[in-house]
Amino acid sequence: MHGWKAVLKREFTGYFATPVALVFIVIFLVLSGVFTFKLGGFFQRQQADLRPFFDFHPWLYLFLIPAVSMRLWAEERRSGTMELLLTLPITPWGAVVGKFVAAWLFAGLALALTFPIWMTVNFLGAPDQGAILTGYLGSFLLAGAFLAVGSVMSAATKSQVIAFILSVVVCLVLMLAGLPPVVDFIKDFAPVWLVDGVTGMSFLSRFDSVSRGVIDVRDIVYFVSVMGGCLLMTVMVLEGKKA
Amino acid sequence: MALIEVSKLTKRFSDTILAVDGVSFSVAAGEVVGFLGPNGAGKSTTMKMITGFLTPTSGSAHVAGFDVGEETLAAQQRMGYLPEGAPAYPDMTPESFLKFCAGARDLSGAARKDAVERAVSKTNLHGVLRQSIDTLSKGFKRRVGLAQAIMHDPQVLIMDEPTDGLDPNQKHEVRNLIKEMARAGGESGAGGKAIILSTHILEEVEAVCTRAVVISKGRIVADCTPAELLAKSRYHHAVTVTLYAPAGSRVREEMLNLGGVRNVEVAEAQQGRDGAAASYTVFPKDAGKVTAITPEVLGLCQQRGWRVAGVRTEEGRMDEVFRELTSGART
Numbered sequence: 263m264h265g266w267k268a269v270l271k272r273e274f275t276g277y278f279a280t281p282v283a284l285v286f287i288v289i290f291l292v293l294s295g296v297f298t299f300k301l302g303g304f305f306q307r308q309q310a311d312l313r314p315f316f317d318f319h320p321w322l323y324l325f326l327i328p329a330v331s332m333r334l335w336a337e338e339r340r341s342g343t344m345e346l347l348l349t350l351p352i353t354p355w356g357a358v359v360g361k362f363v364a365a366w367l368f369a370g371l372a373l374a375l376t377f378p379i380w381m382t383v384n385f386l387g388a389p390d391q392g393a394i395l396t397g398y399l400g401s402f403l404l405a406g407a408f409l410a411v412g413s414v415m416s417a418a419t420k421s422q423v424i425a426f427i428l429s430v431v432v433c434l435v436l437m438l439a440g441l442p443p444v445v446d447f448i449k450d451f452a453p454v455w456l457v458d459g460v461t462g463m464s465f466l467s468r469f470d471s472v473s474r475g476v477i478d479v480r481d482i483v484y485f486v487s488v489m490g491g492c493l494l495m496t497v498m499v500l501e502g503k504k505a
Numbered sequence: 506m507a508l509i510e511v512s513k514l515t516k517r518f519s520d521t522i523l524a525v526d527g528v529s530f531s532v533a534a535g536e537v538v539g540f541l542g543p544n545g546a547g548k549s550t551t552m553k554m555i556t557g558f559l560t561p562t563s564g565s566a567h568v569a570g571f572d573v574g575e576e577t578l579a580a581q582q583r584m585g586y587l588p589e590g591a592p593a594y595p596d597m598t599p600e601s602f603l604k605f606c607a608g609a610r611d612l613s614g615a616a617r618k619d620a621v622e623r624a625v626s627k628t629n630l631h632g633v634l635r636q637s638i639d640t641l642s643k644g645f646k647r648r649v650g651l652a653q654a655i656m657h658d659p660q661v662l663i664m665d666e667p668t669d670g671l672d673p674n675q676k677h678e679v680r681n682l683i684k685e686m687a688r689a690g691g692e693s694g695a696g697g698k699a700i701i702l703s704t705h706i707l708e709e710v711e712a713v714c715t716r717a718v719v720i721s722k723g724r725i726v727a728d729c730t731p732a733e734l735l736a737k738s739r740y741h742h743a744v745t746v747t748l749y750a751p752a753g754s755r756v757r758e759e760m761l762n763l764g765g766v767r768n769v770e771v772a773e774a775q776q777g778r779d780g781a782a783a784s785y786t787v788f789p790k791d792a793g794k795v796t797a798i799t800p801e802v803l804g805l806c807q808q809r810g811w812r813v814a815g816v817r818t819e820e821g822r823m824d825e826v827f828r829e830l831t832s833g834a835r836t
Contacts, residue, residue, distance in 0.1 A: 264578055268608035272594075272601075279596040342592035346653075349556040349588070350609040352583040494800075504560045 265352030269360025270367075277368050286330060288336055290372045293322055297444065310387025315379055316397040316473040319467055320437055323408050327369065328429035331412025332422045334361050335496075339420045348504075352498045362413055369405040373398065374389025393475030400472030403485040404465060408433050410492030417499040433465075436488075507531035508661050508699035509555065513564035516550050525551040526723035527564065532716075535697035537687045539704060539731070543831050548703040549589055549722040552665050555701075558587045569660050582610065584661035588778070589669075591650025595639035599649045601631050602638060606653045624656035627682060641732070644675040644696050651679065655686065662686065664702040668709060676706075680713045687715075703758075703824035709822040710734075719832040738821030745772065745786045746805055747815040756811065757783060763801050765790050782814055 277283040294315065298304050302314025327422050338344040347357055412429040419425050438444055440461040449457045461467065468481045509532040516525040519709045525547040525626040532538050540548050553559040557577045566573045570579040593602055603624060607617040625631060628648040633641055638649060647667070654662060667683070682825045687697045704710065710717050711731045719727040719734070727734060735741060750756050760769045772784040799818050806813050 265609045268605055271608065272597075272605045275601070276594070276596060341595070342588065342590060343594055345553070345558050346586075346592050349558050349581060349586045350606060351578050351611075352609050353578060393512040504558065 263318045263355060263359060265350065265356035266360035266363070269347075269352060269357050273361050273364030274367060274424075277364075282330075283368065284298040286368075287372045288328065290322065290326055291375060293326075294318065294376060295379075298324070310383055311387070312326075312379065312383055312394050312397055313473075315376070316401055319401045320404060320469055323405055324430060324433055326407035328412050328415075328426045328433065330365055330369065331409050332361060332416050334365065334413050334422055334427040335417040335500075336422045336425045341342075348468060350502075354500045355446050358413065358496045358500070359491050362409060362489075362496075365409050365413075366402075366406050369409065370402055373391060373401055373405065390475065393473075396475045396477055397473040399477075400469050400481075403472070403482070404417065404469050407465060407485050407488045407492075409437075410489040411436070414492050414495045414499060417503075418495045436463060437465045440467040506782065507533050508569055509701065510567040511551075511555060511564075514551060514554055514561050514566060515563045516547075516554060516559065524725055525554070525561075526722065528723070528725055529564075529595075530718055530725065530728055532699040532701060534662075534699050535687055535699045536716055537683060537702070537714045539717045540701055540709035540720065540829065541704065541707070541710060541717055542651055542720040543705070546720045546831070548720055549665055552586075552701065552703060556566060556584065556589075556663055557581055573766055577708040582657075583659055584655035584663060585657065586662075587650045587654045587664040587667055589665040591647045593638050593646065593649050593653070596637060598635050598637055598642075599625075599645075599652070600634040603656060604651055607656060608658045612657065620656045620658075623658075624652035627655065628652040629678075630746065643670050644672065647671060647679070648677070649662065653684070661689040662696055662698050663698045663702070666704055667702055668704065668706065670770040676709075680797050683713050700763075707827055711823065719827070719830050726830045732820075732822075734826055735821030735823060737820075738739070738823075738826045740819045741821040742798075743786055743788045743819045744801055744802050745815075745817045745819065746806065746813060747782055747784045749782050749814065750809070754809065754811065756783070759784060759805060759809065760787055760802065763787075763798070763802065763805060 277286075297318035298315040302317060304314050307314065335344070338347060348354070352360075380394060383394075408429075411432050412425070415428040415432065416422075416425040419428070439464065445457060445461060448460060452460075462484075468484055471478060472481050512529045514525055514528045515523075517523050528547070528551055529692070530538075531728050540551070542548050545671065554561045555568065555573060557573045557580060562575065569583040573580045573819075577625055582594070594605075597605070600621070603621045607613075607620050608654040612620050612622075625634065628651050630645070630652055632805065633645050638646065644815065647670070651664075651667065654664065660672070664683075668679050669765065683700060683702065687700050689701065714731055717727065717729060717731050717734050718725055725739075747785065757769050758769060758773065760766060766787055767790040768788045770786045770788070772786050787798060803816065
């Protein structure tokens, strides 16, 4: 883990050295607003909660998060700074964790900047603050899981476009794994344990329960282990490219 | 003790590509080793293995006593590395970039400030510290890379083509910087640094290196001082005389009759004011002798009344030795 703090700091400030941060945050805030109020029917529901807000996060993340994660490693490899980074006294784990945490904090910042919607719902009624808190927690965990998947894809290729497309596809598969079309399709022929396994893989169903205010330790553990597993895979890909 | 110890380093990229094939050498403090070889000879690959960016297929490299493969971090903390092309993050300024590198090297507070300040003044980066790196000229970018490599005053310095693409003044500056670091050993006092630099500019080897390692097709084909390398040249201690001789003079034959002359080549003839001048290159029989055969040749010219327009005693020609060593390895 040596050097992760230096990497974290460089990466995080790096987002703000280019228009990347501004564009991402503005688009995220605008889209989440549009989804919440137009598609989600925030006012029409006449309920003081943030369900319509959180329900669209997985779909927003599906495209926005790979756009952040695609550059994590592919850009370093293309520009040659990878050689610099890995010959500084920074271990692969240090570099992987530093980059990931920076990206996660950045996503967290974008998420935190949605606070006006929380103020709005509090102004209009008396929402369940606990459910809102777990909603934010679930959304943050989901963003982290997407980022970790994107980190592996970015480490595996020099091309940011390929990294983006692969991340979107893998995240989509992980998201939809537990939804009825997929489950209906495989339960005709697959054994029960496999159906359960695939359902358990789903980002969506777990995100749903966390964002409804149901904190199940298994859901938290699931997201954290997806992140840990993906970061381990990133390290392995980096080590593999040395040989 | 040697600060860099490379033993039987081998890198195979696929079944057909053997980039580095059993390379062994060592570099002591105070030495500046010039790594020479044609493009694709394995210079960069060897350096990437010494710095821990690539894992060797077999063999090992030790830096300051630490095995690069086993104790990567300890080895990397003790060396500075300038990768080919001096990559740096284009969106950062030299100041923030150097601070990042210092942070990665566990320097903080006053120590970090000192290290950045020292590296900046050694590489003359003061004027561009707050400008983003992608707007800098090639020379400045190179200096940013150098500053990053020397900021922690490392015992071992490895540079992949440090002067490539620089103008003559910048080359001169970089060479002086390298020589100074090899001698002084920086603030840490003891001895100098062990420095490896790769180049294909042959004059650079004569200008800064105490030793030359020539590599061709992944193997070391010569490991000696630049002077010894020159002595391998067939021009070593040869004399080239440009002279005007009356028509009908048998210059070449008479020179061949001098004692100690192995061969005479008539290099070029040019039309001058007083008739035709020709250059004769006289090769001595025993090139290893300390003295050249200049006096004998000039004596002959005087005796015959040939007007001498120019005399050059050769130490040897680096490019010729280089060609000989690196293309000869094929046969």
